[in-house]
Amino acid sequence: MLGLNERTSELDRAHVFHSWSAQGALKPLVIAGGLGCRVWDHEGHQYLDFSSQLVNVNIGHQHPSVVKAIVEQANLLATIAPSTANLARGEAALRIVNRAPDGFNKVFFTNGGADANENAIRMARLHTGRDKVLSTYRSYHGNTGAAIVATGDWRRVPNEYARGHVHFFGPYLYRSEFWATTPEQESERALQHLERVIQSEGSTSIAAVLLESVPGTAGVMLPPPGYLAGVRGLCDRYGILLILDEVMCGFGRTGRWFAFEGYDVTPDLITFAKGVNSGYVPTGGVIISDAIAAGFDTAVFPGGLTYSGHPLAMASIVAALDAMEEEGIVENAARIGRSVLAPGLAALAANHPIIGEVRGEGVFWVLELVTDPLTREPVSAAVMARIKTELLARGLLPFLMENRIHVVPPCVVTDAEVAEALAIYDEVLSLDLLA
Structure with a gap:
């Protein structure tokens, strides 16, 4: 008998037609539940959601x-x-x-x-x-x-x-x-x-x-x-x-x-x-x-x-x-952006030349990734695919677009959750991604 993760994937592949995608090679992540800034699958594997899904779960999951x-x-x-x-x-x-x-x-x-x-x-x-x-x-x-x-x-x-x-x-x-x-x-x-x-x-x-x-x-x-x-x-x-x-x-x-x-x-x-x-x-x-x-x-x-x-x-x-x-959720987003994400992402950029630019405000940030900080050549799709795989393997659900990591957690994110995410970004960006 199939487990719920396998059953979900089987039904999805058989019957769901996905947006913006060639259908043949898709293997979507299974999500069964969520709370606050975290989601999980049917087997209990948790992910810190720094995508806010499509940058929309501002109040967090299951408020x-x-x-x-x-x-x-x-x-x-x-x-x-x-x-x-x-x-x-x-x-x-x-x-x-x-x-x-x-x-x-x-x-x-x-x-x-x-x-x-x-x-x-x-x-x-x-x-x-x-x-x-x-x-x-x-x-x-x-x-x-x-x-x-x-x-x-x-x-x-x-x-x-x-x-x-x-x-x-x-x-x-x-x-x-x-x-x-x-x-x-x-x-x-x-x-x-x-x-x-x-x-x-x-x-x-x-x-x-x-x-x-x-x-x-x-x-x-x-x-x-x-x-x-x-x-x-x-x-x-x-x-x-x-x-x-x-x-x-x-x-x-x-x-x-x-x-x-x-x-x-x-x-x-x-x-x-x-x-x-x-x-x-x-x-x-x-x-x-x-x-x-x-x-x-x-x-x-x-x-x-x-x-x-x-x-x-x-x-x-x-x-x-x-x-x-x-609950002061908008104010929390402003504070997190000003006092936690801004300095944290700047520190990441200082330590990783692959980050060409950091920009954003509130809980709306991006890391633009380049092969060379002088030429500003964007990293390849293959590099971004590896980054996604490595982030997911460490329990962080990212939002990636072209050569960018969009750092977009829910507005209810805590200082501790940002610190957790920054540590994961740091670990992944420390890998030899351009080899």
Whole structure:
């Protein structure tokens, strides 16, 4: 008789079709349970989760308040149409707008981040009467029609079916497209580049600029001084809306409720998803500025989703945001980033030349790995595969992307858990990885 790990793997290989993968050689890690910052398989092998799964389990695994709220809501009302008024939905929306900037009082709920961006793009086009959407090459906005075409990485290329999308280069000083040598220079030149793209595309044809406040999957690239405020200024100058994607970086990940709060900017539309309830139940949404919401007081918004504002998801949002407030979870993420991860990762970089750059804030960090710190040549896929194997063997569940280790634990991570992870990273990076 098969054990549960073997049974799980057998069923997965036989019947589950996985995303972003060639199916033949897959052997997914079996996960059976979790608590806090740890997960385990059916045989009890534990892993310290420094991936937060897809950088979303901000409140940690199996937070009792959130689980309880989902169970209570399921016993009360498991589902209801989005056309109705529901208390859980209203309370969730209230908690979200209470944390948004002044002038944001409405939330359109979606099933996740991709359709949040999809609907934000739709709102921008309807509000402005324009068509084009500008986004950066180093970005990820989701895997639905417009969202995947707004995405800048390789996943866009096989999926370019949506119209009206234009890409530009955002700031990334470590691999500057603009021959910059300082953050200020990178910001100035990136803004000049964006303005030239706006002018060249025809400013009156552009509905919105869509940016991740802090690009996540692309490499945790913190905006240099003045950049996001400068984008806001360009949008105002040319009558373009600014959509900030907070799907990954929002709700505590950067040590703030919203990442953009640290960059002197207020957008017109804010998209969010998994961080708002740690992904316990699928949800997302668009936080809509009053000026845009007012346009739909008399005009029909031509969009909707069967599970928009699903009561189980709404109950989980209420419980998650209340627990994050009461337990100081966002403040913990800020402290951990400032006092534990920042110095700990800097020490790793000082000891391991394979680390070309460390960057991040809160519990949102990346180690960019290179074969040579002078040439900055990225390490190979084979090196990254070995690093993943070695980290897992030592009980750490990582998030790896291209030549980067993303250091992204839950916002509830403790000093001791960070120390444990740093010791594992140190041990693995001490191996002869480039041989």
